[in-house]
Amino acid sequence: MADPRFLIIADGNFHPLESKTANSVIRYHPSRVVGVLDRQKAGQTAQDVLGFGGAIPIVGSIEAGLALRPNAIMIGIAPAGGRLPDEWNGWLAKGLEAGCDLISGLHTFLSDDPSLAALAVKHGRTITDARKPPNDLPIAAGLARLVDPFVVLTVGTDCNSGKMTSQLQLTAALKAKGLRTNFVATGQTGIFIEGWGTAVDAVVADFIAGAAEELVLRGARDADIVLVEGQGSINHPGYSGVTLGLLHGACPDALLLCHQATREFIGEYRVEPWLRIPPLSKYVQLYELIGSAVHPTRVIGIALNTYDLDETQAKAACLAAAAETGLPCTDPVRFAPDPLVNAVVRARDGYLERRRG
C-alpha cells in the first residue's frame, strides 16, 4: 500500500494495555492512522487515551470512521483466541463497499469468511490475514544457533508486557550507534509495523520452533545484531508452548526480560486472576535454565513497562528491579533505552571475543 490510511477498529477495548495492535501502529506509524473506532471513547483522541498519537480522532460508528476517508480497515485488538466479535462483520463489509482493504491479525482469517471474500472480489479490494502461516515450514533443527549475528530475544513475565515494543526501541537505538540491527517480527502487530515476519502462535504446533528458526535465518542476513520479538510467557497457562518453541527455535545468545511493573497476576487483563507472578529472579532462573537446555543463553537486562506509574514511582521500580536481579533495568519507552542498549553491546562484545578465541 503506497499511501496507507488506516481506520483501526478497537471497539470497547482502546486502552493502553488492551489494544496492542492499534497502540503499536499508532506509536510507530502515526501518520498512517486516520482514526480509531471505539464507541466507548468516541470524541476523545489517541493522545487522550494512550498518552501518544496526537490528534488522531476516536469515532463512534463505522460511518463516522469511513468519513475520515481511510483506504484500509485494520483490526486493532487481539482478543484471547484471536476470534472476531460477530457484529464487526457488518462494519468490515461496509469498509469493503467503501473501497477499503482489510488487514487483520486474528486467528480467524477474514479471507476465510465467504461473504467478506466475495465482497472483496466484487470491489477489487484485498484482505490481508497477518496470522496466516507460510506453507512448508520446517521442523527446527537448531540452525539458528549457527548464525553470525548476536541474537537477542525478549521474554516476558506475561503476555502484553513490552516484548515487541522494547525490541523496536532497541532496534532504533542500536542502528543509531551504527550497528546493523534487524528486528524480527513474530506476531501480527510486529508484522504490521515491520512489513514481514510470521505469527508463530498461529502455525501448527509442531512447527513453532521451525518458524522461529526460519525467521532468525532471514533476519541474520546483513546484520550485526538480530532482535527477536518474544511471545507469551514461560509460565503462562495458555501460551507457554509458543514461548518455549520460539525460545528453542530462535537460539538466542541473550535474553531481555520484560515485565509490567504493577502487574501481580498472569493474564489478569484476560482471565480470572489465579497465578501470581513470581519474582523477576525466578523468571531469570527459569528462562536461563530452559533456554540453555538447547542453546546457551542468559538474561542480560530487564525492560520494565511503567506506563501506569508516575515518574518517581517508575524510576523507583526500575531501581528495585535492578537491585533484585543484579541486571541493568529501564523502561525503554519512557526513558532513554541506554542501559539495555549498553547491555546488548557489552554482551555482543563478549560473544565476538568467545568466537575469536
Place this chain on the structure above:
Amino acid sequence: MADPRFLIIADGNFHPLESKTANSVIRYHPSRVVGVLDRQKAGQTAQDVLGFGGAIPIVGSIEAGLALRPNAIMIGIAPAGGRLPDEWNGWLAKGLEAGCDLISGLHTFLSDDPSLAALAVKHGRTITDARKPPNDLPIAAGLARLVDPFVVLTVGTDCNSGKMTSQLQLTAALKAKGLRTNFVATGQTGIFIEGWGTAVDAVVADFIAGAAEELVLRGARDADIVLVEGQGSINHPGYSGVTLGLLHGACPDALLLCHQATREFIGEYRVEPWLRIPPLSKYVQLYELIGSAVHPTRVIGIALNTYDLDETQAKAACLAAAAETGLPCTDPVRFAPDPLVNAVVRARDGYLERRRG
C-alpha cells in the same frame, strides 16, 4: 469400523523405533492387522522385526498387501513433519479402488488431496485424518488443575521414548487393581488405539494447552486416575513447545519420566546428532521446575525403554536410573510395571490425603 482389517504401510521404516504407529497398533490390537507393507523387509513377520506381533506378514507391494483382503489402509510411520512420501499416493489410490478406507496421522491430511478425496467418494470409502484438530478449541485457563482424579503425565528425554506405551501398560495394570483409569491420547497413534483424543502437535500453536485442558476434562469423567500421553521433550529443539503446552494445559499432579536407555543424542534417529541427552536428574529438575510454575507437580518414577539391551543389561540400566534419581524405575513393557504402578498409587494416596486435610 465393526471388523477392522488393517494393511499398515511402513515402507522402508518398519523397525522397533521408527514405525511407532504400526508397532503400537500391532502391540495392542494385533488381531486387527492383516499385514505390513515394507519392501525392505518383505517375507519376514512382525515377530521377526519387532519381537511381537506373531505371524503378521510383511509384504513387498501394494498388490500383495491387498491380496490379504484388508478393509483399511493405515499409514504406519510418522515422518518428521508428518508429510507423506510422494510414491505412496498411488498405493493409497489402489487401496481405495480395492474398497479400503484410509487412516492417517500425518500433518498433511489425506482428505485434502483432491484426487484421493474424489476416489473415496467414487468408491464410497472414508478417509480418517487423526491429526485434524477439533474446531473451537479454547485458550487454556488452568481448568485441568481443578479435576478430581489424580492426573499423571508422561514426559520424556526425547521423542519416541515410550511415553504412550508406558501409559497404556499402566492403564491396564491400574484397572486390574480396581482403579477407574482413563488413558488420554494426545497423538495419532494413541488415538488409533483408544478411539478418541486430539493430536496436540497438530493444533494451532496458541491452542496446545487448551486442547490438553479439554482432553483432561473429558478424561476425568468417571475416573480415579487419568493417565495422559506425553509428547516430545522439554529440550527437543523442534518439539519442546508442544511438550510445554501439554504440560501446562494438562496440569498433572505427577510425572513419569520416559527414556530409551541407550540413546545419547536428542532426535538421533531423525536429524544429525547435536544435542547430548543430559542426565535423568537434570530432566527431573527441569520438568518439576517448569511444570510447577503453573501447577505443583513432581516426577514419581522412571520408565526405561530397554528394547535393544539383553535382560541383564536391561535390569542393570533400571537399577542405575533408580540410583541416579532416587526414584522407582522399570521397563513397563518388558518387565512387570509394578514399581511404577505402586508409585502412582502411593502418590495418589498422598494427593487424596492433602485434599482431605
